[in-house]
Amino acid sequence: MGVSRRTVLAAGFGGLALVAAGGAWRVTRLPTTAFEPWDLDPTPPTDIRLDAFRHAILAPNPHNRQPWVIRLVGEDEAIITCDLDRRLPVTDPFDRQTTIGFGTFLETARIAAEERGVAMEIDPFPHGSDDAVLDARPVAALRFVENGAARDPLFGQIVRRRSNKEEYDLSRAVADTDLSQIVAAGGGYTNDPERVSVLRDEIVTAIETEMTTHAANMESVELMRIGHREVDANPDGIELYGPIIEAGKLAGMVNREALADTDSTGFQQGLEMMRATYGSIPALIWIATLSNSREDQLEAGRQYVRANLQATALGLGMHPMSQSLQEYRAVQPMFARVHELLGVGAGERVQMLARVGYGPETGPTPRWPLESHIA
Numbered sequence: 001m002g003v004s005r006r007t008v009l010a011a012g013f014g015g016l017a018l019v020a021a022g023g024a025w026r027v028t029r030l031p032t033t034a035f036e037p038w039d040l041d042p043t044p045p046t047d048i049r050l051d052a053f054r055h056a057i058l059a060p061n062p063h064n065r066q067p068w069v070i071r072l073v074g075e076d077e078a079i080i081t082c083d084l085d086r087r088l089p090v091t092d093p094f095d096r097q098t099t100i101g102f103g104t105f106l107e108t109a110r111i112a113a114e115e116r117g118v119a120m121e122i123d124p125f126p127h128g129s130d131d132a133v134l135d136a137r138p139v140a141a142l143r144f145v146e147n148g149a150a151r152d153p154l155f156g157q158i159v160r161r162r163s164n165k166e167e168y169d170l171s172r173a174v175a176d177t178d179l180s181q182i183v184a185a186g187g188g189y190t191n192d193p194e195r196v197s198v199l200r201d202e203i204v205t206a207i208e209t210e211m212t213t214h215a216a217n218m219e220s221v222e223l224m225r226i227g228h229r230e231v232d233a234n235p236d237g238i239e240l241y242g243p244i245i246e247a248g249k250l251a252g253m254v255n256r257e258a259l260a261d262t263d264s265t266g267f268q269q270g271l272e273m274m275r276a277t278y279g280s281i282p283a284l285i286w287i288a289t290l291s292n293s294r295e296d297q298l299e300a301g302r303q304y305v306r307a308n309l310q311a312t313a314l315g316l317g318m319h320p321m322s323q324s325l326q327e328y329r330a331v332q333p334m335f336a337r338v339h340e341l342l343g344v345g346a347g348e349r350v351q352m353l354a355r356v357g358y359g360p361e362t363g364p365t366p367r368w369p370l371e372s373h374i375a
């Protein structure tokens, strides 16, 4: 899946300084309502389910589509389904990554419920599932049981967690002790420079392939929210904002057509930036499953968000890079080599691959408010 192009156009639009100078009041505006769901009211809702879900909607998820639909049932149950209009048919043809994003959502809800002394029981796909595609059947049925459940130490990281897509400090190694803590819930890691180097080649080739494969690139372009107004109006997808973007938009240089055109300067700069960030790998972690069932995918999501929260607790950035794990034809050579290089067993499926390192702090990404997820 896609990439954040927040700063794609950060360089090379020097001419826009004039526009920026003339219209500073217009170009310095930032999105506002898009980030409100991160600003949790210190008084939690009395319904424990709503407390769990206001945290769960902050979970990492592919292309930030937030496809979670919540139906509250009775006093202590909920049914979770997928908004089928929010899938990613090109880069996620079997809804594998979308399902992983339900795993991150469920685990985050579970951690938040425990903070209130309530266990969240998860019945995955209670009416069965289809391996080829998600459908209207529930992804999970949940029951909240007050039993004085032990608190999870990762709770405090939920609002601090990010997918950190910046370049990392390559002079700072990531310690084995930290990496093994990060994958404590499941997964492997490497900080061996030689192993990282061969994997880096595949990872970078895969992102280049995604950006230069028309259908895959267009899936990203169509989800771009360009400028603060679009980000606030549709707080999901790939957010592009900040003075350079606003100035480029005003000047008619930053728009979907330009970003879709692989010959444009903006696109070429974006590709360069992706090579730089995806190639900035002090260490890698991955999560693999023995088979590739829907339940496996949910479990991978649960493990991944725990890894991301643990990295946050340790002051480390984490950035998933999924292109070499995807199913469409153009990336199959990278898919095969990454599986081979990671040395997973026959039949095992790598579900998540992420770089880990020390990077600059980043802000949160947009979210729809909780109310919009309640059916």
Ligand SMILES: Cc1cc2nc3c(=O)[nH]c(=O)nc-3n(C[C@H](O)[C@H](O)[C@H](O)COP(=O)(O)O)c2cc1C
Residues within 6 Å of the ligand: 001, 002, 003, 004, 058, 059, 060, 061, 062, 063, 064, 097, 098, 100, 101, 104, 161, 162, 163, 164, 165, 319, 320, 321, 322, 323, 364, 365
């Ligand atoms: C299954 C899955 C796959 C992802 N793949 C990528 C990826 O290939 N590239 C990327 O930049 N981010 C990837 N992400 C991160 C999402 O873009 C990110 O979670 C989302 O934009 C929300 O941002 P946040 O995690 O900072 O809250 C992935 C996340 C998940 C759960």
